[in-house]
Amino acid sequence: MDARQLKVEAARAALAHVGDGMRLGIGTGTTAEEFVRLLAEKVATGLKVIGVPTSERTAALCRELGVPLSTLDETPELDLTVDGADEVDPDLTLIKGGGGALxxxxIVAAASGRMIVIADKSKMVGTLGRFPLPIEVNKFGLRATEIAISAAAAKLGLSGPVTLRMTGSQPFVTDGGHF
Structure with a gap:
């Protein structure tokens, strides 16, 4: 099986947990996009669900494919969230948020009764850390926040640079408008 097919199979396994009338958190990333495609096929054949997307990119794909959407303010309690991961270790500890929707x-996961994380084998690692740990921060007080993060990491015995993710010459901005 190629990488895309593995993502599709992970998404299909998650879709088996979706029932009629469910309120779904719909995650971000390439595997979550495969879930959206499969979900849209079920919606087209009569499945009634409402989705709350975790990113603008996911929202656009859902609209394009006909998956009904809501906001977390309109639908504050969700039955299930299906989302991807950047890395997963053998204990199922994971890193998420590298796509800019951390x-x-x-917030969507916290509003959900259950969460299913879908990932293909390329996301499995022996030890977390291959992928940088994303931390979403408010633009206000950026330097003070950077110092606090460095101090907290040092207290935990962690090392490595705290860096601001860039897009070209500008700081990367998340869907929430943060760095």
């Missing part, structure tokens, strides 16, 4: 992903 805060939204966490």
């Amino acid at each position: 805060l939204r992903e966490k």
Whole structure:
């Protein structure tokens, strides 16, 4: 099986947990996009669900494919969230948020009764850390926040640079408008 087919199979396994009338958190990333495509096929054949997307990119794909959407303010309690991961270790500890929707992903997950994380084998690692740990921060007080993050990491015995993700010459901005 190629990488895309593995993502499709992971998405199909998650879709088996979706029932009629469910309120779904719909995650971000390439595997979550495969879930959206499969979900859209079920919606086209009569499945009734409402989705709350965790990113603008996911929202656009859902609209394009006909998956009904809501906001978390309109639908504050969700039955299930299906989302991807950047890395997963053998204990199922994971890193998420590298796509720029970290805060939204966490808020949607917290509003859900259950969460299914879908990932193909390329996301499995022996030890977390191959992928940088994303931390979404408010633009206000950026330097003070950077110092606080460095101090907290040092207290935990962690090392490595705290860096601001860039897009060209500009700081990367998340869907929530943060760095």
